[in-house]
Amino acid sequence: MASTATRLLDRLSALPSSDESILSVYLDLDPGRFPHVRDRRAELDSLLESAQRQQLEAGCRSRSERLALLRDIEHLRERLAGRDELAPPSARGLAIFCSEAAGIFEVVRLPRPVAPAVTVGRRPFIEPLIELTAAERWAALLISRRSARVFRGTRERLTEVEGALDDVHRRHAQGGWSQARFQRGIEREVEEHITASCEAIFGHFQREPFERLLIGGPSELHARAQRALHSELRRRLAGHFEIDVERSSADEVLHRALPAIEASEREHEDRALVRLREGMAPGDHASAGADEVLALLNERRVRALLISESYSEPGLVCPRCGWLTTNCDVTSCPVDHSMLERREDVAGAAIEAGLAQDAEVLVFHHRRAELADFGSIAALLRY
Ligand SMILES: [Zn+2]
Numbered sequence: 001m002a003s004t005a006t007r008l009l010d011r012l013s014a015l016p017s018s019d020e021s022i023l024s025v026y027l028d029l030d031p032g033r034f035p036h037v038r039d040r041r042a043e044l045d046s047l048l049e050s051a052q053r054q055q056l057e058a059g060c061r062s063r064s065e066r067l068a069l070l071r072d073i074e075h076l077r078e079r080l081a082g083r084d085e086l087a088p089p090s091a092r093g094l095a096i097f098c099s100e101a102a103g104i105f106e107v108v109r110l111p112r113p114v115a116p117a118v119t120v121g122r123r124p125f126i127e128p129l130i131e132l133t134a135a136e137r138w139a140a141l142l143i144s145r146r147s148a149r150v151f152r153g154t155r156e157r158l159t160e161v162e163g164a165l166d167d168v169h170r171r172h173a174q175g176g177w178s179q180a181r182f183q184r185g186i187e188r189e190v191e192e193h194i195t196a197s198c199e200a201i202f203g204h205f206q207r208e209p210f211e212r213l214l215i216g217g218p219s220e221l222h223a224r225a226q227r228a229l230h231s232e233l234r235r236r237l238a239g240h241f242e243i244d245v246e247r248s249s250a251d252e253v254l255h256r257a258l259p260a261i262e263a264s265e266r267e268h269e270d271r272a273l274v275r276l277r278e279g280m281a282p283g284d285h286a287s288a289g290a291d292e293v294l295a296l297l298n299e300r301r302v303r304a305l306l307i308s309e310s311y312s313e314p315g316l317v318c319p320r321c322g323w324l325t326t327n328c329d330v331t332s333c334p335v336d337h338s339m340l341e342r343r344e345d346v347a348g349a350a351i352e353a354g355l356a357q358d359a360e361v362l363v364f365h366h367r368r369a370e371l372a373d374f375g376s377i378a379a380l381l382r383y
Contacts, residue, residue, distance in 0.1 A: 012124045021122065022121060022122070023072045023097070023120055024097050024098075024126075025096040025098070026094070027040065027093060028092075029086070029087075029091060029092050040086040043116055052073070072098045072099060075098060075100060075105070079107070080096075095128070108129065112355075137153075138154060138212050138257070138261060139152040139212070140152070141213065142217050142245045143215065143245060144246065148200075148245070150201055152208075155365075194224055197225075198228040202230040202233055210236070211236060213236045214241065214257050214261075215237065216253065238260050238263075238264045241256040241260060262365075265366060266366045269364050269365075269366055272304065272362050276380065279380055280374075287378065287381065291327075293305070293378060294326060297357070300357045302381065303380050304359055304362060304379065305354035305360070305361045305377075305379055306362050307361070307363055308372065308376040312345045314344055315349075316340035316342055316343065322352065324349055324350060
């Protein structure tokens, strides 16, 4: 039932914006939070109710659109009716895209937990999926003396997170700030605003973790914000940049953030190359070149997959279990005997196989020439 994430992403992001509404659902299957099928069923029910509310609140939807959504919800419930559908082996989450009118029904098994989410819109909601297939998830806290915003995403795209700082805004709305203005010094108020924003982004991080954090805004506040961060976030801090907090668009934020993101990527790639060179000693724990690396992915022995963004090679993939090879003489999967599918490029399937075995996947954007010495694809092994 599951589609592979990277292939689907290509397809979904290429969809023209349609007149039909598309229902997008992200279901968290983390056994810590939703251990039983009945918990997951309740999670799904509450998301679907929220989809109907969202549509009602949007107001202007026509009767036929409301009926279309009800049909999609019904269809989705039917497809996820069985126990197994809500307890797929080794999946930590599901992404579902559904629109009968647009001819879409896709279920994607996710290798990592996601925050539960639902949208009804002209476009499928694919940002969480992009984040899941990216090696590093980034967040940027923009903070000025008065306001704060949170963006998150990847080197490709940052999106503003609505509501990430709700607690801070709620306190504003309760009038605490304006009264405080008269009772206490402005500086103290700014300090409280910074502290509250840092607490709020830590809350957001606990719900939806990210690997790296940037602070943006006037430079005079960077050190103060850094001090106010929870130690867990300070550890993830990758840099600062100056930006107009109130007026900048998501593209401007990404533009300012990119030098820090790229610097961090270069460091990350350099460290991985050191580990790779050390591990390449005979009998040691690294391996290079497509033949060996794909075989190790098939054996689920990969701890870190190093792959160049320019790596591309035709090959064959098992549609059932993801078994991979570049040897085009093989016809059926040695594990389950399914007919193998031909791919112009096995890079995406290799990345998915890595994610599915909880390997760190590092796509090289900078040190490609260095990785080319190892065939542009390499692995560090678990054992
Ligand atoms: Zn197979």
